[in-house]
Amino acid sequence: MGAQAVSLAVSTLLFITFTCCTDWQLMALADTEYVVINNALNESGGQKFESEVGETKAQSILTSATQFIRNTFGYDAGNPSKVVDKVTLYVDDEPTQGVVAFTSSDVSGTPNAYEIHYSQNYVDSLNGVEGVLYHEMTHVWQWNGQGTADGGLIESIADYVRLTAGLPASGWGQPSEGNKWDDG
Ligand SMILES: *[C@@H]1O[C@H](CO)[C@@H](O)[C@H](O)[C@H]1NC(C)=O
Ligand SMILES: [Zn+2]
Numbered sequence: 001m002g003a004q005a006v007s008l009a010v011s012t013l014l015f016i017t018f019t020c021c022t023d024w025q026l027m028a029l030a031d032t033e034y035v036v037i038n039n040a041l042n043e044s045g046g047q048k049f050e051s052e053v054g055e056t057k058a059q060s061i062l063t064s065a066t067q068f069i070r071n072t073f074g075y076d077a078g079n080p081s082k083v084v085d086k087v088t089l090y091v092d093d094e095p096t097q098g099v100v101a102f103t104s105s106d107v108s109g110t111p112n113a114y115e116i117h118y119s120q121n122y123v124d125s126l127n128g129v130e131g132v133l134y135h136e137m138t139h140v141w142q143w144n145g146q147g148t149a150d151g152g153l154i155e156s157i158a159d160y161v162r163l164t165a166g167l168p169a170s171g172w173g174q175p176s177e178g179n180k181w182d183d184g
Contacts, residue, residue, distance in 0.1 A: 045120030065137035094119035131167035
């Protein structure tokens with residue numbers, strides 16, 4: 001076999017490998033369904049969510065967050081990934097002194113489904129909402145060591161992801177996000 005034939009064979013193989021992996025990644029991303037439910041339409045924060053963000057933009061933020069987080073965790077480079085079929089974002093009418101947002105697995109027990117609860121009291125700007133959603137989506141995708149991982153570490157990783165995505169909180173430490181993501 002001449003050098004040219006070998007070179008052609010190698011590039012064909014690389015092309016097939018690359019195409020195959022790219023398709024697989026796209027399929028993995030397309031597999032996650034995002035649902036947005038605003039239960040606070042009668043409150044100012046809920047209305048602000050509609051005007052500043054809205055359903056379509058919220059879904060695209062969640063999709064981008066998934067890509068960013070999967071990349072950060074190396075899930076598309078061979079690190080074992082969690083399976084996430086569905087993420088439902090709820091905008092809720094919560095007490096003013098409550099948490100900004102928290103994430104849990106689906107309360108009805110549907111496997112590989114997660115819910116993010118965002119308090120309408122803390123809906124400010126599009127940028128602010130984006131930062132909180134990147135933080136919460138990190139909880140969706142991160143492993144927690146079967147419940148043994150330290151809560152502080154889990155929070156630090158979520159804040160690290162948010163920061164490296166270029167979405168720092170305007171007042172770090174001001175009402176904190178919840179840590180209930182794996183209570184259920
Ligand atoms: C919005 O609806 C909730 C639930 O029915 C209620 O508790 C709350 O007081 C309402 N808020 C306003 C501003 O009417
Ligand atoms: Zn958190």
